[in-house]
Amino acid sequence: MxxxxxxxxxxxxxxxxxxxxxxxxxxxxxxxxxxxxxxxxxxxxxxxxxxxxxxxxxxxxxxxxxxxxxxxxxxxxxxxxxxxxxxxxxxxxxxxxxxxxxxxxxxxxxxxxxxxxxxAGFASPKLQLGPLSLDTGAKKAVVDGRTLELTAFEYNALEYLAMRTGQVVSKTELTEHLYDQDFDRDSNVIEVFIARLRKKLDPDNSLKPISTLRGRGYRFELNEG
Missing domain, CATH: 3.40.50.2300 (Response regulator)
Incomplete structure:
Protein backbone atom coordinates (compact mmCIF):
# COMPACT_ATOMS: atom_id res chain seq x y z
CA MET A 1 0.00 0.00 0.00
CA ALA A 120 -11.80 -1.31 -0.19
CA GLY A 121 -15.13 -2.44 1.25
CA PHE A 122 -13.89 -4.60 4.14
CA ALA A 123 -15.01 -3.83 7.70
CA SER A 124 -13.07 -6.57 9.49
CA PRO A 125 -9.27 -6.91 9.70
CA LYS A 126 -9.76 -10.58 8.78
CA LEU A 127 -10.67 -11.25 5.15
CA GLN A 128 -12.11 -14.60 4.10
CA LEU A 129 -11.93 -15.29 0.37
CA GLY A 130 -12.80 -18.89 -0.34
CA PRO A 131 -10.13 -21.07 1.30
CA LEU A 132 -7.86 -18.03 1.84
CA SER A 133 -7.90 -16.19 5.16
CA LEU A 134 -6.00 -12.90 5.43
CA ASP A 135 -5.34 -11.25 8.79
CA THR A 136 -4.42 -7.70 7.77
CA GLY A 137 -3.49 -6.77 11.33
CA ALA A 138 -1.06 -9.64 11.86
CA LYS A 139 -0.04 -9.69 8.17
CA LYS A 140 -0.77 -13.40 8.03
CA ALA A 141 -2.18 -15.55 5.22
CA VAL A 142 -3.68 -19.01 5.65
CA VAL A 143 -5.00 -21.35 2.93
CA ASP A 144 -7.09 -24.34 4.04
CA GLY A 145 -5.48 -24.17 7.48
CA ARG A 146 -1.97 -23.93 6.04
CA THR A 147 -0.05 -20.80 7.07
CA LEU A 148 1.87 -19.37 4.14
CA GLU A 149 5.50 -18.40 4.55
CA LEU A 150 5.52 -15.12 2.64
CA THR A 151 8.06 -12.35 2.34
CA ALA A 152 6.84 -8.83 3.23
CA PHE A 153 6.51 -7.99 -0.45
CA GLU A 154 4.65 -11.19 -1.28
CA TYR A 155 2.17 -10.59 1.54
CA ASN A 156 1.61 -6.95 0.55
CA ALA A 157 1.09 -7.90 -3.09
CA LEU A 158 -1.40 -10.58 -2.04
CA GLU A 159 -3.29 -8.18 0.23
CA TYR A 160 -3.46 -5.50 -2.46
CA LEU A 161 -4.80 -7.94 -5.06
CA ALA A 162 -7.19 -9.62 -2.62
CA MET A 163 -8.74 -6.28 -1.64
CA ARG A 164 -9.48 -5.78 -5.35
CA THR A 165 -10.95 -9.21 -6.01
CA GLY A 166 -12.30 -9.44 -9.53
CA GLN A 167 -10.62 -6.21 -10.67
CA VAL A 168 -7.79 -5.98 -13.18
CA VAL A 169 -4.65 -4.54 -11.56
CA SER A 170 -1.92 -3.45 -13.97
CA LYS A 171 1.73 -4.15 -13.32
CA THR A 172 2.33 -0.40 -13.15
CA GLU A 173 -0.41 0.07 -10.55
CA LEU A 174 0.92 -2.77 -8.43
CA THR A 175 4.44 -1.35 -8.61
CA GLU A 176 3.29 2.15 -7.67
CA HIS A 177 1.35 0.94 -4.63
CA LEU A 178 4.06 -1.39 -3.31
CA TYR A 179 7.38 0.32 -3.99
CA ASP A 180 9.00 3.65 -3.23
CA GLN A 181 9.52 6.13 -6.05
CA ASP A 182 13.12 5.14 -6.78
CA PHE A 183 12.18 1.55 -7.70
CA ASP A 184 13.14 0.47 -11.23
CA ARG A 185 9.69 0.31 -12.82
CA ASP A 186 11.00 -1.14 -16.08
CA SER A 187 12.15 -4.34 -14.42
CA ASN A 188 10.39 -7.71 -14.43
CA VAL A 189 10.55 -8.02 -10.65
CA ILE A 190 6.76 -7.89 -10.30
CA GLU A 191 6.38 -10.87 -12.64
CA VAL A 192 8.93 -12.88 -10.67
CA PHE A 193 7.24 -12.17 -7.33
CA ILE A 194 3.77 -12.93 -8.68
CA ALA A 195 5.06 -16.28 -9.96
CA ARG A 196 6.49 -17.06 -6.51
CA LEU A 197 3.26 -15.99 -4.83
CA ARG A 198 1.23 -18.28 -7.09
CA LYS A 199 3.40 -21.27 -6.14
CA LYS A 200 3.00 -20.60 -2.42
CA LEU A 201 -0.74 -19.98 -2.65
CA ASP A 202 -1.51 -22.85 -4.98
CA PRO A 203 1.29 -25.45 -5.02
CA ASP A 204 -0.82 -28.09 -6.80
CA ASN A 205 -2.29 -25.58 -9.27
CA SER A 206 -5.88 -26.40 -8.29
CA LEU A 207 -7.12 -22.95 -7.19
CA LYS A 208 -5.57 -20.67 -9.85
CA PRO A 209 -6.18 -17.54 -7.73
CA ILE A 210 -4.17 -15.06 -9.81
CA SER A 211 -4.72 -14.85 -13.53
CA THR A 212 -2.62 -12.86 -16.00
CA LEU A 213 -4.41 -10.79 -18.62
CA ARG A 214 -1.86 -10.17 -21.33
CA GLY A 215 -1.17 -6.48 -21.78
CA ARG A 216 -3.55 -5.54 -18.95
CA GLY A 217 -2.27 -6.96 -15.67
CA TYR A 218 -3.45 -9.39 -13.00
CA ARG A 219 -6.81 -10.38 -11.56
CA PHE A 220 -7.35 -12.10 -8.22
CA GLU A 221 -10.33 -14.42 -7.97
CA LEU A 222 -10.75 -17.12 -5.39
CA ASN A 223 -13.99 -18.98 -4.76
CA GLU A 224 -14.92 -21.72 -2.38
CA GLY A 225 -13.37 -24.94 -3.59
Whole structure:
Protein backbone atom coordinates (compact mmCIF):
# COMPACT_ATOMS: atom_id res chain seq x y z
CA MET A 1 0.00 0.00 0.00
CA UNK A 2 1.20 3.52 -0.77
CA UNK A 3 0.87 6.31 1.78
CA UNK A 4 1.53 10.06 1.67
CA UNK A 5 2.75 11.52 4.98
CA UNK A 6 2.51 15.30 5.34
CA UNK A 7 4.18 16.64 8.50
CA UNK A 8 6.40 19.71 9.06
CA UNK A 9 8.14 18.39 12.20
CA UNK A 10 11.19 16.65 10.75
CA UNK A 11 11.70 14.17 13.61
CA UNK A 12 8.06 13.13 13.64
CA UNK A 13 8.02 12.85 9.86
CA UNK A 14 11.04 10.54 9.95
CA UNK A 15 9.43 8.47 12.72
CA UNK A 16 6.17 8.07 10.82
CA UNK A 17 7.96 7.16 7.61
CA UNK A 18 10.13 4.61 9.42
CA UNK A 19 7.16 2.93 11.13
CA UNK A 20 4.97 2.85 8.03
CA UNK A 21 7.86 1.48 5.97
CA UNK A 22 8.45 -1.20 8.60
CA UNK A 23 4.82 -2.22 8.16
CA UNK A 24 5.40 -2.69 4.44
CA UNK A 25 4.02 0.62 3.14
CA UNK A 26 5.60 2.51 0.27
CA UNK A 27 5.95 6.04 1.63
CA UNK A 28 6.07 9.48 0.04
CA UNK A 29 6.65 12.43 2.36
CA UNK A 30 6.52 16.21 2.32
CA UNK A 31 6.58 19.06 4.83
CA UNK A 32 4.22 21.68 3.41
CA UNK A 33 0.73 22.00 2.02
CA UNK A 34 1.66 23.12 -1.48
CA UNK A 35 3.69 19.99 -2.20
CA UNK A 36 1.01 17.86 -0.55
CA UNK A 37 -1.59 19.28 -2.94
CA UNK A 38 0.62 18.44 -5.92
CA UNK A 39 1.44 14.90 -4.77
CA UNK A 40 -2.17 14.11 -3.96
CA UNK A 41 -3.21 15.22 -7.44
CA UNK A 42 -0.52 13.20 -9.17
CA UNK A 43 -0.56 9.88 -7.28
CA UNK A 44 -3.46 7.50 -6.45
CA UNK A 45 -2.50 6.91 -2.82
CA UNK A 46 -4.13 4.30 -0.64
CA UNK A 47 -3.99 6.75 2.29
CA UNK A 48 -2.76 10.20 3.26
CA UNK A 49 -1.69 11.13 6.80
CA UNK A 50 -1.91 14.93 7.09
CA UNK A 51 -0.94 17.27 9.91
CA UNK A 52 -3.37 20.17 10.26
CA UNK A 53 -0.75 22.77 11.23
CA UNK A 54 1.31 23.01 8.04
CA UNK A 55 3.28 26.05 6.85
CA UNK A 56 1.82 27.96 3.91
CA UNK A 57 -1.32 26.06 2.92
CA UNK A 58 -2.70 24.41 6.06
CA UNK A 59 -3.84 20.81 6.21
CA UNK A 60 -7.54 21.65 6.32
CA UNK A 61 -7.27 23.58 3.05
CA UNK A 62 -5.27 20.78 1.43
CA UNK A 63 -7.98 18.25 2.25
CA UNK A 64 -10.79 20.58 1.11
CA UNK A 65 -9.11 21.12 -2.26
CA UNK A 66 -8.47 17.42 -2.76
CA UNK A 67 -12.12 16.64 -2.10
CA UNK A 68 -13.32 19.49 -4.33
CA UNK A 69 -11.22 18.00 -7.13
CA UNK A 70 -12.72 14.55 -6.66
CA UNK A 71 -9.69 12.98 -4.97
CA UNK A 72 -11.12 10.22 -2.81
CA UNK A 73 -8.31 8.35 -1.05
CA UNK A 74 -8.86 8.16 2.73
CA UNK A 75 -7.24 10.85 4.89
CA UNK A 76 -6.12 10.52 8.49
CA UNK A 77 -5.45 13.89 10.13
CA UNK A 78 -2.99 14.65 12.91
CA UNK A 79 -4.03 17.42 15.29
CA UNK A 80 -1.58 19.26 17.54
CA UNK A 81 -4.04 19.19 20.43
CA UNK A 82 -7.08 17.20 21.40
CA UNK A 83 -9.37 20.17 20.78
CA UNK A 84 -12.76 19.10 19.44
CA UNK A 85 -12.76 22.13 17.12
CA UNK A 86 -9.69 20.81 15.28
CA UNK A 87 -11.25 17.39 14.90
CA UNK A 88 -14.55 18.76 13.64
CA UNK A 89 -12.84 21.11 11.17
CA UNK A 90 -10.77 18.25 9.76
CA UNK A 91 -13.72 15.90 9.39
CA UNK A 92 -15.88 18.59 7.81
CA UNK A 93 -13.09 19.29 5.32
CA UNK A 94 -13.30 15.68 4.15
CA UNK A 95 -10.93 13.77 6.40
CA UNK A 96 -12.00 10.25 7.41
CA UNK A 97 -10.45 9.96 10.88
CA UNK A 98 -8.09 11.74 13.26
CA UNK A 99 -5.39 11.17 15.86
CA UNK A 100 -4.44 13.83 18.42
CA UNK A 101 -0.80 14.50 19.30
CA UNK A 102 0.94 13.15 21.27
CA UNK A 103 -0.03 9.72 20.02
CA UNK A 104 1.15 6.14 20.08
CA UNK A 105 2.37 5.02 16.65
CA UNK A 106 0.42 1.77 17.06
CA UNK A 107 -2.83 3.77 17.10
CA UNK A 108 -1.86 5.64 13.94
CA UNK A 109 -1.05 2.39 12.14
CA UNK A 110 -4.24 0.70 13.36
CA UNK A 111 -6.41 3.60 12.20
CA UNK A 112 -4.53 3.78 8.89
CA UNK A 113 -5.10 0.08 8.20
CA UNK A 114 -8.77 0.37 9.16
CA UNK A 115 -9.29 3.26 6.73
CA UNK A 116 -7.63 1.34 3.90
CA UNK A 117 -9.77 -1.72 4.58
CA UNK A 118 -12.98 0.30 4.69
CA UNK A 119 -12.14 2.12 1.48
CA ALA A 120 -11.80 -1.31 -0.19
CA GLY A 121 -15.13 -2.44 1.25
CA PHE A 122 -13.89 -4.60 4.14
CA ALA A 123 -15.01 -3.83 7.70
CA SER A 124 -13.07 -6.57 9.49
CA PRO A 125 -9.27 -6.91 9.70
CA LYS A 126 -9.76 -10.58 8.78
CA LEU A 127 -10.67 -11.25 5.15
CA GLN A 128 -12.11 -14.60 4.10
CA LEU A 129 -11.93 -15.29 0.37
CA GLY A 130 -12.80 -18.89 -0.34
CA PRO A 131 -10.13 -21.07 1.30
CA LEU A 132 -7.86 -18.03 1.84
CA SER A 133 -7.90 -16.19 5.16
CA LEU A 134 -6.00 -12.90 5.43
CA ASP A 135 -5.34 -11.25 8.79
CA THR A 136 -4.42 -7.70 7.77
CA GLY A 137 -3.49 -6.77 11.33
CA ALA A 138 -1.06 -9.64 11.86
CA LYS A 139 -0.04 -9.69 8.17
CA LYS A 140 -0.77 -13.40 8.03
CA ALA A 141 -2.18 -15.55 5.22
CA VAL A 142 -3.68 -19.01 5.65
CA VAL A 143 -5.00 -21.35 2.93
CA ASP A 144 -7.09 -24.34 4.04
CA GLY A 145 -5.48 -24.17 7.48
CA ARG A 146 -1.97 -23.93 6.04
CA THR A 147 -0.05 -20.80 7.07
CA LEU A 148 1.87 -19.37 4.14
CA GLU A 149 5.50 -18.40 4.55
CA LEU A 150 5.52 -15.12 2.64
CA THR A 151 8.06 -12.35 2.34
CA ALA A 152 6.84 -8.83 3.23
CA PHE A 153 6.51 -7.99 -0.45
CA GLU A 154 4.65 -11.19 -1.28
CA TYR A 155 2.17 -10.59 1.54
CA ASN A 156 1.61 -6.95 0.55
CA ALA A 157 1.09 -7.90 -3.09
CA LEU A 158 -1.40 -10.58 -2.04
CA GLU A 159 -3.29 -8.18 0.23
CA TYR A 160 -3.46 -5.50 -2.46
CA LEU A 161 -4.80 -7.94 -5.06
CA ALA A 162 -7.19 -9.62 -2.62
CA MET A 163 -8.74 -6.28 -1.64
CA ARG A 164 -9.48 -5.78 -5.35
CA THR A 165 -10.95 -9.21 -6.01
CA GLY A 166 -12.30 -9.44 -9.53
CA GLN A 167 -10.62 -6.21 -10.67
CA VAL A 168 -7.79 -5.98 -13.18
CA VAL A 169 -4.65 -4.54 -11.56
CA SER A 170 -1.92 -3.45 -13.97
CA LYS A 171 1.73 -4.15 -13.32
CA THR A 172 2.33 -0.40 -13.15
CA GLU A 173 -0.41 0.07 -10.55
CA LEU A 174 0.92 -2.77 -8.43
CA THR A 175 4.44 -1.35 -8.61
CA GLU A 176 3.29 2.15 -7.67
CA HIS A 177 1.35 0.94 -4.63
CA LEU A 178 4.06 -1.39 -3.31
CA TYR A 179 7.38 0.32 -3.99
CA ASP A 180 9.00 3.65 -3.23
CA GLN A 181 9.52 6.13 -6.05
CA ASP A 182 13.12 5.14 -6.78
CA PHE A 183 12.18 1.55 -7.70
CA ASP A 184 13.14 0.47 -11.23
CA ARG A 185 9.69 0.31 -12.82
CA ASP A 186 11.00 -1.14 -16.08
CA SER A 187 12.15 -4.34 -14.42
CA ASN A 188 10.39 -7.71 -14.43
CA VAL A 189 10.55 -8.02 -10.65
CA ILE A 190 6.76 -7.89 -10.30
CA GLU A 191 6.38 -10.87 -12.64
CA VAL A 192 8.93 -12.88 -10.67
CA PHE A 193 7.24 -12.17 -7.33
CA ILE A 194 3.77 -12.93 -8.68
CA ALA A 195 5.06 -16.28 -9.96
CA ARG A 196 6.49 -17.06 -6.51
CA LEU A 197 3.26 -15.99 -4.83
CA ARG A 198 1.23 -18.28 -7.09
CA LYS A 199 3.40 -21.27 -6.14
CA LYS A 200 3.00 -20.60 -2.42
CA LEU A 201 -0.74 -19.98 -2.65
CA ASP A 202 -1.51 -22.85 -4.98
CA PRO A 203 1.29 -25.45 -5.02
CA ASP A 204 -0.82 -28.09 -6.80
CA ASN A 205 -2.29 -25.58 -9.27
CA SER A 206 -5.88 -26.40 -8.29
CA LEU A 207 -7.12 -22.95 -7.19
CA LYS A 208 -5.57 -20.67 -9.85
CA PRO A 209 -6.18 -17.54 -7.73
CA ILE A 210 -4.17 -15.06 -9.81
CA SER A 211 -4.72 -14.85 -13.53
CA THR A 212 -2.62 -12.86 -16.00
CA LEU A 213 -4.41 -10.79 -18.62
CA ARG A 214 -1.86 -10.17 -21.33
CA GLY A 215 -1.17 -6.48 -21.78
CA ARG A 216 -3.55 -5.54 -18.95
CA GLY A 217 -2.27 -6.96 -15.67
CA TYR A 218 -3.45 -9.39 -13.00
CA ARG A 219 -6.81 -10.38 -11.56
CA PHE A 220 -7.35 -12.10 -8.22
CA GLU A 221 -10.33 -14.42 -7.97
CA LEU A 222 -10.75 -17.12 -5.39
CA ASN A 223 -13.99 -18.98 -4.76
CA GLU A 224 -14.92 -21.72 -2.38
CA GLY A 225 -13.37 -24.94 -3.59
Missing amino acids: RVLIVEDEALLLDKLKSEFSREGFACDTCEDGEEALFLGRETPYDLAVVDIGLPGIDGITVIKRWREEGIKFPVLILTARGLWQDKVAGLEAGADDYVAKPFQIEEVLARANALIRRS
